[in-house]
Amino acid sequence: MNMRTHQLRCIGTGARISPDQAPSDFRDPETRELYEIEYPWSETAETNGEPRNLPNGAALRHLWAERRDSTLAIDQSGVWRYRELLPILQDDTHAVTLREGNTPLYDLPRCADNLGLDFLLAKHQGMNPTGSFKDTGMTAALSVAAERGFQWVACASTGNTSAAMAAYAARAGLRSIVFIPEGKIAWGKLSQSLDYGALTIQLKTDFDGCVRILAELVKRHPIYLLNSVNPYRLEGQKTPAIEMVEQLDWQIPDHVIVPGGNLANGSALGKGFGEMKHLGLIDRVPKISVIQAQGANPLFQWFTNDHAELDPVVADTRATAIRIGNPASWRKAARIIEQTNGWCEQVSESEIALAKAQIGAEGIGCEPASAVTLAGLKKLVKMGHVQKGERAVLLLTGHTLKDPEYTIDFHRGELAQDLPEAANYRRPPLTLEADPDVVLRTLDAEIKKAQTV
Numbered sequence: 180m181n182m183r184t185h186q187l188r189c190i191g192t193g194a195r196i197s198p199d200q201a202p203s204d205f206r207d208p209e210t211r212e213l214y215e216i217e218y219p220w221s222e223t224a225e226t227n228g229e230p231r232n233l234p235n236g237a238a239l240r241h242l243w244a245e246r247r248d249s250t251l252a253i254d255q256s257g258v259w260r261y262r263e264l265l266p267i268l269q270d271d272t273h274a275v276t277l278r279e280g281n282t283p284l285y286d287l288p289r290c291a292d293n294l295g296l297d298f299l300l301a302k303h304q305g306m307n308p309t310g311s312f313k314d315t316g317m318t319a320a321l322s323v324a325a326e327r328g329f330q331w332v333a334c335a336s337t338g339n340t341s342a343a344m345a346a347y348a349a350r351a352g353l354r355s356i357v358f359i360p361e362g363k364i365a366w367g368k369l370s371q372s373l374d375y376g377a378l379t380i381q382l383k384t385d386f387d388g389c390v391r392i393l394a395e396l397v398k399r400h401p402i403y404l405l406n407s408v409n410p411y412r413l414e415g416q417k418t419p420a421i422e423m424v425e426q427l428d429w430q431i432p433d434h435v436i437v438p439g440g441n442l443a444n445g446s447a448l449g450k451g452f453g454e455m456k457h458l459g460l461i462d463r464v465p466k467i468s469v470i471q472a473q474g475a476n477p478l479f480q481w482f483t484n485d486h487a488e489l490d491p492v493v494a495d496t497r498a499t500a501i502r503i504g505n506p507a508s509w510r511k512a513a514r515i516i517e518q519t520n521g522w523c524e525q526v527s528e529s530e531i532a533l534a535k536a537q538i539g540a541e542g543i544g545c546e547p548a549s550a551v552t553l554a555g556l557k558k559l560v561k562m563g564h565v566q567k568g569e570r571a572v573l574l575l576t577g578h579t580l581k582d583p584e585y586t587i588d589f590h591r592g593e594l595a596q597d598l599p600e601a602a603n604y605r606r607p608p609l610t611l612e613a614d615p616d617v618v619l620r621t622l623d624a625e626i627k628k629a630q631t632v
């Protein structure tokens with residue numbers, strides 16, 4: 180069997196289809212379930228008694244490390260560097276790349292201290308070319324669209340997917356259409372899709388309404404759908420799992436904590452860890468926990484109730500990236516939480532705002548949706564799910580400059596007013612007369628104040 184061959188496997192029925200049979204909405208026409216990409220070497224693949232022919236883990240490690248010195252674009256990409264685990268293109272030179280991935284793994288010593296943990300790490304996916312984790316998935320799925328000759332691509336988005344899609348489409352010379360909920364996305368993100376030349380349509384509905392309109396559209400026109408129901412997105416989004424353990428010198432964290440919106444990312448990382456274990460690159464997988472905003476918490480409700488079907492909610496949160504009430508990939512997220520023994524939590528608006536300020540105070544910063552990870556971790560520690568000596572990694576999904584309005588509102592005292600601790604992090608801007616005496620007097624007072632805290 181050609182190692183490049185892959186199939187789409189329905190996560191509900193296990194039925195397999197070839198890539199050219201993929202429905203335009205990436206759902207099984209009967210069960211409406213999603214697909215995942217399966218390779219001949221995947222754990223789920225049927226071998227008909229033949230040897231599975233696994234890629235050699237030790238050789239891969241060596242090859243991936245060697246590529247760091249290469250000047251080739253696909254080697255410099257922190258996604259395509261691992262291309263042996265995502266053989267989704269006929270020809271890898273077709274990859275559309277902005278040198279995504281390669282994101283830092285920071286330590287958060289003050290946050291760790293506050294939590295009583297020995298250490299805490301943050302994998303900052305906001306340090307990608309368009310400022311969010313979406314780039315890792317977009318390079319993969321958009322490359323597939325380009326290789327298959329699509330002229331138009333589209334997505335519904337809370338802002339980051341659209342920014343990433345617009346950028347990668349522009350690089351590939353494809354046209355892109357973005358559907359966003361009017362007035363419900365951060366300015367930084369809206370400006371990006373305009374900057375990269377997308378046809379940007381603001382619909383008078385929420386994200387879930389945008390998804391419904393787009394689903395109709397792709398049935399009627401040859402437009403390639405780039406929402407995270409597209410399983411190629413997840414192939415790219417699994418690579419930060421590899422990069423993370425590489426950065427940890429192949430040690431495995433105990434916990435990985437991700438924000439939950441449309442609920443694709445946790446399962447993408449889970450797939451990455453699972454495949455590494457299957458290939459013998461690591462010997463266990465971390466627990467993957469998903470944190471939702473209280474106002475957009477359908478998975479949390481599923482988790483705390485009877486674990487049956489998911490009931491959609493009408494979503495509302497100022498963490499607009501995850502303002503999603505009917506998440507497409509909930510089954511995938513639920514499966515990965517169960518398989519890895521992870522957890523699902525919800526956090527309040529104030530808890531998100533405080534956590535975001537605490538990450539900012541480490542000199543790192545992130546967008547509000549990313550900060551749910553730290554807010555959620557506080558709860559996991561309190562409940563004993565994460566323990567003192569364990570190593571947790573927060574997935575910071577978006578850059579702080581995506582939503583500066585939120586940050587300014589926090590520092591002006593408009594967020595987290597009910598949490599006294601938030602006052603310690605507020606640094607509202609001071610406006611003074613341009614007079615050195617006035618400035619010095621104010622500075623003196625500020626220094627005194629700082630010394631008493």
Ligand code: F0G
Nearest residue numbers: 336337339340440441442443444576577
């Ligand atoms: N964090 C950020 C910054 C996001 O933009 C998103 C999703 C998530 C977390 C949640 O990830 O959907 O895989 O659970 N943003 C999508 C978008 C929905 O359109 O940009 P998820």
